[in-house]
Amino acid sequence: MEVVPHGGGDGGGGDGSGNKMGTLLENFMRSQRSSLRSLFQRKKPGAVDDADSPRPLPFLSPVANSVVSRCSRILKVSTEELCHHFDEEIPESARQPSVNARNFVEFCSYKAMNVATKAPDYLGDKEFRRLTFDMMLAWESPDVASEVLAKEKNTGKEAEDGDGWSFFYTASTTMAVQVDNKKTAGIDAFARIAPACAAIADVITVKNLFYALTGSSCNQLHFLLYDKYLRSLDKVIKAVKSVSGPTFANLQLAEGEIILDIDGTVPLQPVLQHIGISAWPGRLTLTSYALYFESLGVGVYDKAVIYDLATDTKQVLKPELTGPLGARLFDRAVMYKSASVLEPVYMEFPELKGSSRRDYWLDICLEVLRAHRFARKNNFREIQRAEIIARAILGIFRYRAIREAFNIFPSNYKTILPYNLAESLPGGDVILETLASRLEFVKVDVPCHDDSGSPFTKQKKIPSPVSVLALYRLGFILLKEIKLDIDLVAVGDVCVAEINPLETALKNSILDTGRAEAAQASVDQVKVEGIDTNVAVMKELLFPVIALASRLQSLASWEDALKSIVFLGLVCYTIHRGWIQYVFPVILVSLALVMLWRRYFNRGKSLEAFRVTPPPNRNAVEQLLTLQDAISQVEALIQAANIVLLKIRALLFAVVPQATDRVALLLIIMAVVFAFMPPRYLILLAFVEVFTREMPLRKESSNRWLRRMREWWIRIPAAPVQLIKTDDKKNN
Structure with missing residues (x-):
């Protein structure tokens, strides 16, 4: 600005100079405030561009041009220079006509957001909040064709009031929202733009954060919801910073x-x-x-x-x-x-x-x-450990902001805390392994300037500690001994036209979660109440096994001598030829063939419900009596098992010397037999002994032998047991 001095010919020259200098100073301060205010200022539709305004690009939609023009003001370069740097830094595969406009919007948004977040109070700036939301709108409609499709999709979906949207609350914890869909952002746009600012969202939990914000607005994010979340986040961060003193x-x-x-x-x-x-x-x-x-x-x-x-x-x-x-x-x-x-x-x-x-x-x-x-x-290094803790801290800040602003709590599988989410999801360990592999390359000394001094040099894809840097810019210092460059170009979890490996791992885990939830829902549907009903269901499910066991019991009881002889001969021949080792594999292969047969011929058919005839209904008292009877039977079984163990203990310690001598001699004979006789002959002898006990030729002698064994076992005393009461003085 050139100031032309006035002559002092008239009498009021001194006073006039002072007034004019004050006016010039006031105009200068007003122009500075206007320039700062215009850093994020959106261009109003229909406004005439002045000589210094960025020129619109023909391949972008109006909303995308508005975002790119504001990004160019923040970066202090023209839109043409942004296009030139985009062509230099982004590979040709990401500059194809079908994706060129969207990737260019990402490119400008990421670079502008990295510069804009260097301000100490950027979350409290409404223009920053408006710009980041408009970035999402521009990402959804980057070119004219996509904007036309969006308009056709939303035709006829107008809000009830004249302003295009309205908010009303039905309760403190439930908010119903009606918005103009042309002013809302979807989940994909939010997931690509929001993680560029580590304080706003984390790439692991960004979609869960979106669902938490839009749970009452049909999964469409309006600016007022987004603005309320960021204002609450700013309030939480300021509250944490204020906690200090005596x-x-x-x-x-x-x-x-x-x-x-x-x-x-x-x-x-x-x-x-x-x-x-x-x-x-x-x-x-x-x-x-x-x-x-x-x-x-x-x-x-x-x-x-x-x-x-x-x-x-x-x-x-x-x-x-x-x-x-x-x-x-x-x-x-x-x-x-x-x-x-x-x-x-x-x-x-x-x-x-x-x-x-x-x-x-x-x-x-x-x-x-x-x-x-x-x-x-x-076993990470110090900067990597700080990055891990910083990610958890920012997640807790976001959790507090959601809780205080909307009074909602995400479910177990939709938490907005990254490490809790990894522990909750099936395959969450893969997410942590992917995160660990990325953290291995985290460095502080990432180059941010090239030899020519251009801030848009081709960045090496070396991850920087974005969470530590975000906390540093917000006023929290985790590592004082490590100097962080405030001008560092953060290379974080989102890059232009690239899918983060964390997103892929998370997507696979979410697919597994859907299957697990569907399976659990089916489990909840088939649960029945009552002991008798559950026993009836179990009997029906085990009917083939029970029928097979009954058939074997019938053969072993020699009710039909011819069938029992044929079965005995086949099994003995199988054991003698050594085919017994193939029985179990044949059963497994048969089951596999049946399953594949069912899969091929029942493709697309739903499984018929398993029909069970429930027992007669019983009242609560009868069910309690049934439960008491079942518990008594279990107790009797445990007592019998304890008696057997105590009698074995008595034999081991020779409480009855004659019985101990017989058992010791029997064990030596069995050891010799097991040492020198092939296993298949042992199996053959054991099978013949058990299967022919009810045979008419052996039945009387077998019963006499079993009776002598029971009488001998009854004469064995049980080893003594002494119950010692615990000392309750400490508890008292």
């Missing part, structure tokens, strides 16, 4: 340790610590390394007790029942047990109904524990 001096946090959440500060919602039969209220604090419990004294908190989550002390965290004086009444507690504590510790979270408060704390504590366990298992 109030928490008792904790004595280690360097780089971050407080993640605190509970028990409200008198009406205390946290009770149960050890044995004693309980005491206090304040519970979760950090990135441990749990701290401060007992409430007379107006002040006592010294904190530390429950370590970082070191390997065989920690166990699980939900548990608790209550006054050790009574197991309320399902509202978390049990902590490790080698460092003498007895389990129970943290109770009282609430009027439900256990959502306990479930939340169990989830975030397990996330920290599993993150450290994953880091120890793979």
